[in-house]
Amino acid sequence: MTTEQRHQPDVLKQYEAPGVVVHWEPKLCIHVSNCVRALPHVFNPDARPWVNAEAASADELAGAIETCPTGALSYVRTDGTPQETPASPTQVQPRPNGPLFVRGDIVVIDAEGNVTRRATRIAFCRCGQSRNKPYCDLSHLATGFRS
Numbered sequence: 001m002t003t004e005q006r007h008q009p010d011v012l013k014q015y016e017a018p019g020v021v022v023h024w025e026p027k028l029c030i031h032v033s034n035c036v037r038a039l040p041h042v043f044n045p046d047a048r049p050w051v052n053a054e055a056a057s058a059d060e061l062a063g064a065i066e067t068c069p070t071g072a073l074s075y076v077r078t079d080g081t082p083q084e085t086p087a088s089p090t091q092v093q094p095r096p097n098g099p100l101f102v103r104g105d106i107v108v109i110d111a112e113g114n115v116t117r118r119a120t121r122i123a124f125c126r127c128g129q130s131r132n133k134p135y136c137d138l139s140h141l142a143t144g145f146r147s
């Protein structure tokens with residue numbers, strides 16, 4: 001985890017570029033680094049800000065963002081190009097000793113029946129120890145969860 005990411009307030013950050021707006025939700029980011037591997041000149045944890053959205057095309061950004069398993073990264077196309085297509089059928093993937101990766105047209109509903117999130121990608125906590133339930137916050141590493 002970088003210093004910038006540790007000190008991020010839990011607010012949605014936006015990075016605008018031609019044809020697309022990139023959203024990053026720090027609280028959901030578990031630093032899988034798929035984004036960094038996909039576009040290292042855009043997603044650089046050592047840079048400030050760590051997202052340089054103008055360093056790639058809207059299509060390249062969208063492709064990289066869709067590799068983010070947690071939904072911490074998402075985007076809104078502003079150039080008329082279709083938005084992200086949810087996986088169909090819905091995919092549910094338990095990660096070894098870690099969260100449940102889900103991809104699809106996801107609606108999260110709380111105990112009172114309120115919709116708390118709509119998303120295409122989410123990492124749900126599977127160890128029961130997250131302080132950001134129902135989402136994984138990497139607590140499974142500290143607690144030595146095995147499954």
Ligand code: SF4
Binds near residue numbers: 030031032034035073
């Ligand atoms: S791929 Fe998603 S969860 Fe992983 S570091 Fe990038 S934003 Fe965070």
Ligand code: FES
Binds near residue numbers: 100126131
């Ligand atoms: S599975 Fe990651 S915090 Fe529970």
